[in-house]
Amino acid sequence: MTAKGAVKVLSICLLLLALLLAGPVFVIASGTVSLRVDWSRADRTPVGLAPDPAATPEAVVQVYAARALSWRGAFGVHPWFAVKPAGARTYTVYEVIGWRAYRGLPVVAVSNRDPDGRWFGATPTVLAELRGPAAEAAITGIAEAAASYPYAGEYRVWPGPNSNTFAAWVARAVPGLRLDLPSTALGKDYLGHGVVARAPSGTGWQVSLYGVAGLLLAVEEGVEVNLLGLTVGIDPLDLAIKLPGIGRLALRTAAFPK
Known part of the structure; x- marks a missing residue:
């Protein structure tokens, strides 16, 4: 390759990187996320999205996501599963929390915290x-998938395994959820040493190289391209486009916000 050709390739790569980072930069500039958060004082109160277990005898499963803490929120979200068996008076929450790995604990946390609590201030x-x-x-499947999560002793913000890797793992094990993880679920495409897997929704397939580059085709998710862990995609069912940092821009409202 000539010097001129090398410069052209480098320019294209830099332009592509700038386009990928434009969304996260916009999220920060717009004030959607704050770079300065005192986690010890951050709001964790519930927002009223979970059915009152005392007034809801039937079983309930809900999957939540909220912007991650501090600068991470410009790129991704933190997801969790909240389940309540029939007749139960409390919810059980399954999620992966990174700091547990730093203390030598399994990253999968199972608790009875508020199912719809804010994630350190994020709704x-x-x-x-x-x-x-x-x-x-689904409750049985979620519990079994959480117990068999293959990265229970590992955590990396990028490209994974992280909390979104866990959400995708559980979703594949429980296809009844038809879970369409948002484009801001950074780490959902991490497959470890694997290359091919079902899409998290169970309605298609994906190929991915360590969560850094890949392609997903599915009825629920649509078409997604993963570059450097950031997702760009099109969802024909919801007439939506998916952008890094920003998430989805839709002409039609989906059954659930994504």
């Missing part, structure tokens, strides 16, 4: 929900 949205018998069946 969550519901990505998927099941009720009744469908939820009851």
Whole structure:
């Protein structure tokens, strides 16, 4: 390759990188996320999205996501699964928390925290929900998938495995959720040493090289291209485009915010 050709390739790569980072930069500039968060004082109160277990005898499964803490929120979200068996008076929450790995603990956390609590100030949205018998069946699958998560002793913000890698793992094990993880679920495409896997929704397939580059084709997610862990895509069902940092821009409202 000539020097002129090398310069042209470098220019294209830099332009592509700038386009990928434009979304996260916009999120920070718009004030959607704050770079200065005192996690010890951050708001963790519930927002009213979870059915009151005392007034809801049927089984409930909800999948949530909220912007990650501090600068991470410009790139991605933190997801979790909240489940309540029929007749139960409390929810059980399954999620991966990175700091646990730094203390030598398994990263998968199982707790009875508020299912719809803010994630250190960030308001969550519901990505998927099941009720009744469908939820009851999914609860068992979620518990089994969480117990068999292959990266229980590992955590990396980028490219994974992280909390979104866990969400994708559980979703593949419980296809009844038809979980369409948002484009801001950085780490959802990390497959470890694998290259091919079902899409998290269970409605298609994906190929991925260590979560850094890949392609996903599925009925629920649409078409997604993963570059450096950042997702660009098109969702024909919801007439939406998916952008890094920003998330989805849709002409039609989806069943759940994504």
